[in-house]
Amino acid sequence: MPTRDLIVVGASAGGVEALRSFVAGLPADLDAAIAVVLHLPAGGTSALAGILGRSGSLPAVTASDGMALQRGRVHVAPPDHHLLVVDGSARLSHGPTENGHRPAVDALFRSAATAHGAGVIGVVLSGALDDGTAGMLTIAGRGGLTVVQDPEDALYDGMPTSVLRHLDVDHVVPSAKIGALLRDCVGLRVDVGGEPSELARRESAIAATTGGVRSDEVIPLGRPSNFSCPDCDGNLVELTLAEPDGVPKRFRCQVGHAWTAEALLQAQGAALEKAVWTALRTLEEKAGLARRMRGDASARGADMLVRRFQRTEEEAAQAADVLRRHLLSGTFAHPADEVGEEFVT
Known part of the structure; x- marks a missing residue:
């Protein structure tokens, strides 16, 4: 024992x-x-x-x-x-x-x-x-x-x-x-217990792999999920192979990255927030460029171009304001920073 x-x-x-x-x-x-x-x-x-x-x-x-x-x-x-x-x-x-x-x-x-x-x-x-x-x-x-x-x-x-x-x-x-x-x-003798599940064996082997995981090692573990991996953008497989009762929904991509549904949702939120910040920056740059081009057109007396560039500037600035309010609303708040940076030197 x-x-x-x-x-x-x-x-x-x-x-x-x-x-x-x-x-x-x-x-x-x-x-x-x-x-x-x-x-x-x-x-x-x-x-x-x-x-x-x-x-x-x-x-x-x-x-x-x-x-x-x-x-x-x-x-x-x-x-x-x-x-x-x-x-x-x-x-x-x-x-x-x-x-x-x-x-x-x-x-x-x-x-x-x-x-x-x-x-x-x-x-x-x-x-x-x-x-x-x-x-x-x-x-x-x-x-x-x-x-x-x-x-x-x-x-x-x-x-x-x-x-x-x-x-x-x-x-x-x-x-x-x-x-x-x-x-x-500690030290108590215990019964041997049941055998590890096939999924636990395969996932342990995936975690121990250092030379990369083949897609044919992951695909048999479940069914396509129609979701993408936040780490590599690969297709995620929803794990269904002999999961123990009560295990929260989990996924693996075809190169092995693993996610619980809760962590995947948080990662998707972080990716969306990054995309929105990128869009905000692009809109502000677009408004700034249109403003500069409007000034150049005004100096040349090209009234039609002045009106065109002014409309472009106003549209970009208004869209940027909408995104800025959305970002400042706290929609993308995350539960916690999940690493212990305080003791990395």
């Missing part, structure tokens, strides 16, 4: 404070390995391992490819790499982003559940949107333990609330109390 000796933790917006509180509560003799993903910008380096190492009694390191996941140590995903679990070791990959993130919480959770089954404890901390929900459902489906930060304790309650909306989790506690809870859960 396996024992619970692998803890996987996911966080995003507001995750630094939650992670510091979490590791501060972990006992020094915790007999389990810990793997952590916090959504990070792709560029630069992360100081997260140093921050977490100073916040608690357990040593923390930035994970490297092939590193053994040691009990009593916190292993942190580096920027721009998925952290995956393969045969008790850390695997780093440059696989397709999930919800625009690499590392991604769901990629870690899915790989851990696939490789370690019921011996996994999944922990979701502060974050916006619904990252981590699909991964937690995969962990639960294999008999693993599920723990969620109390939404009232989180700076951003989107991720914890989404898990609670889709799954009857085992424990909901403030981040500072999760360590004491895990002390009593």
